[in-house]
Amino acid sequence: MQLTPLIAVHMTAAIAAVLLGPVALWARRGHAARQARSQRPRLHRAIGYAWVTLMLVTAISAIFIRDFKLPNIAGYTPVHLLVPIVFGSLFLAFRALLRGNVNTHRRVMVWLYVSACLVAGAFTLLPSRYLGGLVWHQWLGLA
Numbered sequence: 001m002q003l004t005p006l007i008a009v010h011m012t013a014a015i016a017a018v019l020l021g022p023v024a025l026w027a028r029r030g031h032a033a034r035q036a037r038s039q040r041p042r043l044h045r046a047i048g049y050a051w052v053t054l055m056l057v058t059a060i061s062a063i064f065i066r067d068f069k070l071p072n073i074a075g076y077t078p079v080h081l082l083v084p085i086v087f088g089s090l091f092l093a094f095r096a097l098l099r100g101n102v103n104t105h106r107r108v109m110v111w112l113y114v115s116a117c118l119v120a121g122a123f124t125l126l127p128s129r130y131l132g133g134l135v136w137h138q139w140l141g142l143a
Contacts, residue, residue, distance in 0.1 A: 001067060001130045010061035011131065017054040018121055021113040024048040028106070048109075052090060055116065059086040079123060082116050089116075 001007070027044035062083050066075025089112040096104035125132045136142050 001069075003130075006061055006064055007130070010058055010065060013054045013057040013061065014117070014121070014124075017051055017058060018117045020047055020051045020054065021117055024051050025110060025113065055086055055090065055112070058116075059083045079120060082120055086112065086116055 024044055024047040027040040027047060059082070062080060066072070067077050068075050070077045089108050093105050093108040093112070096102075096108065123129070125135060127133060127136045
């Protein structure tokens with residue numbers, strides 16, 4: 001596999017999502033006693049919408065990236081299971097908001113960040129994967 005424009009778009013959106021996610025989560029954190037002062041709803045909403053957009057770009061672009069070397073079905077590997085998970089989680093998170101259930105929204109978004117950004121990102125950096133090979137072999141000269 002080589003760095004194509006599609007993979008570059010996917011990788012850029014994924015890296016940006018990994019970086020923006022904690023900002024969106026932090027901006028809405030607050031302690032019960034001083035919640036109004038410590039929350040930053042405008043920042044949370046702006047960064048949150050940017051993060052959701054990045055996650056959608058990442059998931060949609062992943063549909064078109066296929067790998068026939070790893071265990072796959074028609075080029076789709078187990079990591080492609082994250083595509084419907086992203087769509088479903090975003091649907092659940094926004095439905096919870098529309099229903100006024102902020103706690104469910106928060107739980108779903110934190111879970112989505114951890115699973116789709118951190119866990120998937122860790123698997124992406126395995127030496128046998130394209131980006132992992134770049135990082136470990138070419139850039140760092142290891143293994």
